[in-house]
Amino acid sequence: MLKSVNLSFQYSGAPSISFPDFTAEQGDQWLILGPSGSGKTTLLHLLGGLLSPSTGNITLDDLHYSAFSPAKLDKFRGENIGIVFQKAHAVQSLSVMENLLLAQQLGGKLLDKKKIMNLLDRLQIAHKANQKPNRLSAGEQQRVAIARAVINQPRLILADEPTSALDDKNSTEVQNLLKESADAVKAILLVVTHDNRLKATFPKQLLLK
């Protein structure tokens, strides 16, 4: 269970942004909507442990991780949170397979090529396992990003505009794969977007002002 209470963040020299309290049960899938500047990405980075909040706290399964020390937070993030960005930003010098092995290692998990191949197969990019990321199409790169976010079976999956760089066909596919993958590992999925194509498929939505 993810719980955000009384959360706010202040950039230096700017007014504080307050976020509505919310609670997400395990397996929930939420869409977080809002216009540009409403703090969607800031919220996602706070939830992902990439930023520390000015006030309030965030707990995942009662662990108050927003107050962790940087080292503890890095470890917690690697083990429990998977993040998908607008672009994959995979390590260019490594193949798709090696990128996922790196994710397993950084997350403190055992290296398991078979598990990676199964996942890549589900995401329909198994045949690209030994290719460098820059040889892949945008849709395929986004699948790699999904694979990287779910490979360590996180409790929480965050996605920041995962489909806004994709065409309609790929957008739908990536959206479905994201939801399926989150379902498969029973993770909470939070998607931040202004992409209206996603609205229809997420019954739970949070609107930021």
Next chain:
Amino acid sequence: MNILHLSWKNILNKPLTLVLNLVLFSLGVGLISLLLLVNVQLEDKFEKNFAGIDLVIGAKGSPLQLILSSLYHLDSPTGNMPISESKAFLNPKHPIFKKVVPLSLGDSHRGYRIIGTNASFVDLYEAKLSEGKLFEKTMEVVVGATVAENLKIKTGDQFQSSHGLIEDENLVHEDAKPFIVSGILGKTGSVIDQLIVTKTQSVWAVHDDHDHAGETEEEHAEHLDHDHAEEEKPLAAYEDQSITSLLIQFRGRNIQALNMARNINENTNFQAATPAIEINRLYTLLGVGEEALKALAMLIIFVSGLSIFISLFSSLRERKYELAVMRTLGARPGFLFQLIVFEGIVIAVLGFLCGIALSHGSMLLLADFLEKSYRYDFSAAIFLKEEIYLFGGSLIIGIIAAIIPAFQASKTDIHATLADNKG
């Protein structure tokens, strides 16, 4: 998938940058290593060839030339010393000279110098016979190890010498008596390996024969017998002959001995040169060039360090998103720091290895050239402890070049980097 592996993959991902860095680094390291190799071996050769000689006496001219020609067998001799005028030096009861070794130079066989001297010359270099026996009669020679190896000479072989010190078929003493190989010397690592050694009288005999070219066979035979009879005479008795130089060892290093060189230079028609002084002068001359090359090598290494720094630094800009994403996957700032430092180290180690390969490879080519032109054998297969220091230095340069980019990488602001990337 450890950090080193990832560093390695990152370096390989930019092959052109890698090649540029390796070329620069290996040029710098290679040049320094080559200088060390040449220097150490040259000094070693000079050291070994000192052979305990305190003084060299010869005809007037350049003292360095006298030393180079008589001790190192590199330059041409300065001229001749008539025995009639050098008798005083040849006195076995000389109060200052313990050992006097006469040298007669000027002839060669297929580019290898023939030295007219006596058995004490072989003792100077502590050379041992590997086969046969030492020369006893006129025209018998012993052959240095390298000469025997390169010319495939065996005991009992005969050859005719050439006039002068270079290989020239037109200068062969065709009408002179042939030399007979009586023995082969074992390898010493000193210049004697490159020499053919015989009695002083043999060298004279070759040139005397020219004067007696009109003799009949019978007269010639008689002449040979005549030579045999004369062989037992001490060198000082051949008043009408000349030698090239004398290698001297002192009985002791007293004031008289130290003044000897000045006395000879001031009061005789000859010159006396001290090997240590002349060789130091030579080192000083060579040293200028060596210093210049060293400075150049240092400059190249500095530039290669700078090139590693720039390439790592600019790669950070390209890789800032993937570095940030690695942080979101759980990588600690220390992980990114090590990653970049390892990249610097791996380039430095590869550059060092290429540089060592380069220097030893060029030494291999250079050794061939040096042996052909100077009759000195150099080795490409020796490794010096200085090369370990060079390795340490390379590591330090790799680390220094990487440390600022590594620090920069470890400071990656995940939030700012990733929030900023809104296409």
